[in-house]
Amino acid sequence: MKTTATMTRRGVLRLGGGVAAGAVLGGCGKVRALWPRRGELKPFAVPGGEGIGPVAHVLNRLTWGAGPGDYERVRAMGGTEEEAAAAFVEEQLKPEMIVDDYARAACAPLEAIRQPVPELFEYKPAQLDDELTRRAVIRAVHSERQLYEVMVGFWSDHFNIDASKLDCQWFKCADDREVIRKHAMGSFREMLRASALSPAMLFYLDGRKNRKDGEADRPNENYARELLELHTMGVDGGYSQEDVMEAARCLTGWTVTGREVQFGIGRVYFDARGHDDGRKVVLGVEIPAGGGAGDLDRLLDILMGHEATGRYVAEKLCRHFIADEPPGGAVAVVAEAFRASGGGVREMLRALFGSEEFGAARGVKIKRPFHFVVSALRATGSVTTAGGGVKRALLVMGHVPFHYPTPEGPAPEGSAWLATLLHRWDFAVKLTDGGIGCSRNEPEKLVKCAGGVGGLLGHCFGRRATADELAAAGAVKDVVALALAAPAFQIY
Amino acid sequence: METIIAEERGPRPVLVNVFLRGGADGLHLVPPVGDDAYYRARPGLAVKAGEALRLTDFFGLHPDLRPLHGIYQAGELAVAHQCGTADETRSHFSAEDYVNHGGLEGGGWIGRFLHRTRDPEDGPLTAVSIGSGVSDALRGVAAVAMRSLEEFTIPDRDPALRGQLGAMYARAGGVLGAAGASTLRALERIESVRKGGGVSGGVAEAGYGDDGFSGGLKLLARLIRARAGLRAATIELGGWDSHFAQTTLTSGLMPVLARGLAAFRKDLGGLMGEVHVVVTTEFGRRVAENVSAGTDHGRAGVCFAMGGGVRGGRVLSDWPKGGIGADILEGPGDLPVRLPLHHGLMAVLKRIRPEVSGEAVFPGLEAGELDW
Secondary structure, three states: OHHHHHHHHHHHHHHHOOOOHHHHHOOOOOOOOOOOOOOOOOOOOOOOOOOOOHHHHHHHHHOOOOOOOHHHHHHOOOOOHHHHHHHHHHHHOOHHHOOOHHHHHHHOOOOHHHOOHHHHOOOOHHHHHHHHHHHHHHHHHHOOOHHHHHHHHHHHHHOOOOOOOOOHHHHHHHHHHHHHHHHOOOEHHHHHHHHHOOHHHHHHOOHHHOOOOOOOOOOOOHHHHHHHHHHHOOOOOOOOHHHHHHHHHHHOOEEEOOOOOOOOOOOEEEOHHHOOOOOEEEOOEEEOOOOHHHHHHHHHHHHHHOHHHHHHHHHHHHHHHOOOOOOHHHHHHHHHHHHHHOOEHHHHHHHHHHOHHHHHOOOOOEOOHHHHHHHHHHHOOOEEOOOHHHHHHHHHOOOOOOOOOOOOOOOOOHHHHHHHHHHHHHHHHHHOOOOOOOEEOOHHHHHHHOOOHHHHHHHHHOOOOOHHHHHHHHOOOOHHHHHHHOHHHHEO | OOOOOOOOOOOOOEEEEEEEEOOOOHHHHOOOOOOHHHHHHOOOOOOOOOOOEEOOOOOEEOHHHHHHHHHHHOOOEEEEEEEEOOOOOOOHHHHHHHHHHOOOOOOOHHHHHHHHOOOOOOOOOOEEEEOOOOOHHHOOOOOEEEOOOOOOOOOOOOHHHHHHHHHHHHHHOHHHHHHHHHHHHHHHHHHHHHHHOOOOOOOOOOOOOOOHHHHHHHHHHHHHHOOOOOOEEEEEEEOOOOOOOHHHHHHHHHHHHHHHHHHHHHHHHHHHHHEEEEEEEOOOEOOOOOOOOOOOEOOOEEEEEEOOOOOOOEEEOOOOOOOOOHHHOEOOOEOOOOEEHHHHHHHHHHHHOOOOOHHHHOOOOOOOOOOO
16 A cells, blocks of 8 residues: 555656655655645636735735635635625634645644544654644645634744643644644633643643642742733733732642653643642632632633733734734724633634724735745645755744744744745745755746736735836746745735 | 955954843852852752852852853953842743843844944844844844854855845835845855855864854854954853753753853954853742742842953852841842843943943943943
């Protein structure tokens, strides 16, 4: 069976041409089907407006970048651009209704990260890390549930875990599916609780070590602080050092088994003997003595009910989807949706995408490196298994998923990442030159299918190219590299 | 092309900021071995007086920092203890922000300094962050992030590409335009450095480690030697957030720090007179150890200065007479800040450019300089 699969793939690659088969075969896993996700590359319509129109805008913001044919498909969803854009938003808000066989098949070879928690420990961390990174890239590039994948990226930053720390090397795989992917479009409250009790988080922020056995023991406040500062209220949320310590007391006793045990690795449990069961006061709200394990939910309820939490989450979402300086009006609307729905992600997103501020803020955000790499792969209609050159590019730009060391997560503003510009140009040139292993595309055919050089630029920029841009493209051999390296492709 | 490197000019002073990310524990790096309260607060973690390397009658140096001891004895390394900022959040994020921005204003403390003292020689390699991102300390001036010289290039399969990109970015303007222009200039400068060397004859004997920190310092030494126009650089060594198992955690980091700095000094030799190294962190750690044999976020820590004519061989501090007992601690049990970090940094900057004022670099903070 294996031989047949390899032969078939090799045959496919030969037919495709452009890439030396040897370069693609090394450690890439299986390249299953070819782009576009719904068949061969064929002629497609591109945006033609002078500026970024409503459809190109939602493709920019709700996806990891438009692929060949995406504009044409979405445009056909409504009579006007506005109606089409609104229909696309509704489609993307219900990922469970979207068939995603291609991405599932593309990730099928990544078997280790799908194992139940104890079995994860039978794999080497390097393999799990490789599979985690590749799944993040493959799904971002190839999934039809684009908004869902964008939200997975958002929450992975929000609940940042450095997958290289201690047992997180194994547990992050479970965190990715049980915390992030499970709740990405669901309930923030449930995601928060799942994160608090996630083995990876209990290791990453030392919650497992937070216990009180004697009178003199001070709680380990690492997780409690980040819970308030980064996960819920924000650093200006109005809590005090005292609140941090009280929150840490609420959480004493929750722990997890790691590699030190032979059986039952990854068991999260409440050890009443390590719990500080006295009375606590968090943010002015009393938690009576004797609450035991229930202190956790009491604490989370207090945080969820605090006005700062809704505002902070709303601000982060608006920063992500609208502008680096989130407009106050939209923040208020999204914060209200948070309050009304008890932290419903879908409800917040619907409110956000419906706001005037969202519609108006076109092309004002700068891509971060991961976004740049994925959008370049999508724009070129590349088929990727995300090995080799893709991972190297992310590494050199400092934006490999799950590798950010400190809990605040990688900087959200694209402008903080502009020192990577040279590496972006490098990637653009190599991608269209076959220099990025494990990724295949056909630049000449792409230009042809887009309707020529002008069409290609329109496809990449989400708007009609200017005379200057057309002149620049006319002066170079490699127009696809130029389009990807251009300033207009760094923004969205 | 303005890529000529000023080989003939005298050495330009260079500021190198080593940032120990995560909150390095000053009481562990430079233990107050003469303070009984220190030993009471840290029954499991304290550095034994007999094991610490002698700095003064009162302070010792952690034995894992041994390569720094000789530099201290040679009078080229000074320590500021009980040093820190006014940020009381005990949050990594806020405290690091405060340190690197140099207070609550926008911009970075090094960025403001470079901006105030800019001269026509400044180019794309004036300010460099070793690593994948530019440090906030450099905010306010054009700066590049760099991991190695070799990765700093693009394939030139299509010779027209670079020129067309240059034109496109120039037209784009704004932050993208500036980034494009700075990237193109840096590319040209690096290519000439690569051709021109900058590697010292003694680099092999300097004693660099195989780790990324040593690698980064080695790269900086090369840029300094090549007179590539460097005026300020930042480099990080992370992982100091020792909430648990602090001894194990820091025993891997301290040798990396000390070895790298000692090799850097040796590699640069006589040039060290113009290379001003300051080692900072976001905060020190709580005086009492916690239940997991670690320490939580605290307030005051240590700051080191090396080279650039620092009056070394001294530990500057304003240690409480009765030791660091509960009566003098603040908040949840932290060492209060007695020596403002920005006074230490300002003294170093004054040695580089005496005319620059504290108000210009650290706006809103009380002016002053540490006597080192």
